[in-house]
Amino acid sequence: MEPNHDSSLALRELAELLTSIDDDVSDARWPFVDEQDRVSYRQFAMHALHHGLQFWLEADPVRPWFHRWFSPSKKLLGDNPDTVYYGTVIDPTRTYRIRGNTANACYTSFTVESGTAGAKMSQKLGHTLNDSEFDVDAAGNYELVASPEDHGRNWLRLDPDAGSITTRHYFEWQRCAALDPTLHIPLVIEPIEDPGPPPVPDDAAAAAGIRRVQTFLRSVTLDWGHTAPPPGVIPWVSARPNEFTNPADHDGNLAIGYAATDNVYRSTRWQLAPDEALVIRGRFPRCRFANVVLFNHHMQTPNHDRRAVSLNRVQTVCEPDGSFRMVVAHRDPGTPNWLDTRGLGCGTVFWRFLLPEEPLEPLETEVIRLG
Structure with a gap:
């Protein structure tokens, strides 16, 4: 039976993508050596699907919300046991207020990701602010403005290609912060101008959300390795196993999406x-x-x-x-x-x-x- 709704067609496309990912375990670009490696790839794909559903299915840059990037059961793109990450989609033409508290982190930062609109992979880093570059009061509270127009010291600049914001909260503890279920980091983003309540999702909106999930999932599975630079191209990535290149130069990682410039x-x-x-x-x-x-x-x-x-x-x-x-x-x-x-x-x-x-x-x- 042929689907008569676009959202139904999008759901079938997602099912076909999952089948293609399963077939992809045999692709020669992967350095897999045994069945356990292939099992790991399938499991990773489910972690990526988990993130896609959480982050992109109902992504609304008009009414953004910070979602936690990683957890003990959702890992991808280089998670860090000592760090808590959040992310949100944004519209680079709008203005937002971000309020939060450092929660005793040894480092807090906000990074604008470029090229991520529609669930595509980050192409490069936009503007970054760390906690030494914005005002934090004695209790750890702060307030930033993210916008295309200058708002002074606590301004996170949104360039025209900005699509999302990544936050980092580093803790150097004996127990890894990512495993602490009691760790709470206050963090809120809201538009300066109230857009009103969101519309009730219709068929087109549901289809668009499912296709954003597909876009993200494909980018970290089927497309991965075809677009990522090979070892040795990035100076700090060694082309030889079991040894480090120890480069002297540091360019701030600006050309590497989802990296940290600091x-x-x-x-x-x-x-x-x-x-x-x-x-x-x-x-x-x-x-x-x-x-x-x-x-x-x-x-x-x-x-x-x-x-x-x-x-x-x-x-x-x-x-x-x-x-x-x-x-x-x-x-x-x-x-x-x-x-x-x-x-x-x-x-x-x-x-x-x-x-x-x-x-x-x-x-x-x-x-x-x-x-």
Whole structure:
């Protein structure tokens, strides 16, 4: 039976997209080596669908709402166990008031994403404000204005290609902030001019929402790898596994959608046999925040409720001289600072150094065999 409503057709298109994603597990661009990798891809697609439904199905830039990007059961695009992220769609021609509280975060920021209208992937970073660039009172409260017109110090500029806003709230605690169910970050966005109540969704609106979900889901699955730059193109992404490139330059990550302009990144792939481990030696610079995170093929952290797949400075046991020695391994090496691969033979080691006050020292690596 042929659908006689556009929303029905859109729903069938979504079902066809899910079938295409299942077929995509065999595409040669993926570095999958076993069935577990393919299972992981299907599960990742469900995380992306979860986000698409939450963020894009009823997205309304006239009446925006901040949605939490990640949770222990929804991970994609490089989640961070020490950070809480929110996002909202916006209309770059409108003016909004953003009110919130830092909630004792060590860093709070707002970044405009360019090119995301209609659920497309962020193409580059727009204007960013961090908590040193806007006024925060003694209780942690602040108020910003997001608009195309200048509104002074607490102004988040909206350029014509702006489509959404991403917020970051970093915490450097012993327990990862993303796992704390009691952590509440007050955050509200509202249009300066009241647009009135939203209209009742009709067939066209429902179809448009379902197709936005499709657009987002396709961008992080079928389109991924065809549009993303290969290893080595981004200076801080090593083209060689198990070692870091340690570049000196930092351009603010402005050309990388969903990145943080205040972060300096370092990244490599680990490739380890069952009895191998990757030892990483280095030293934390003076900075606002720093951590290292392990990701699977899809830039998701493995489950970290009971195992350490990330380490911040508070969690890291340093050597007497202030340096650190971390071990990426499939099993406990019997030394401090174990980063648990959760059995993944290959994945990404990803560093964030936030607002460093001095040049980063090189990260040195060595592959060893565990006894």
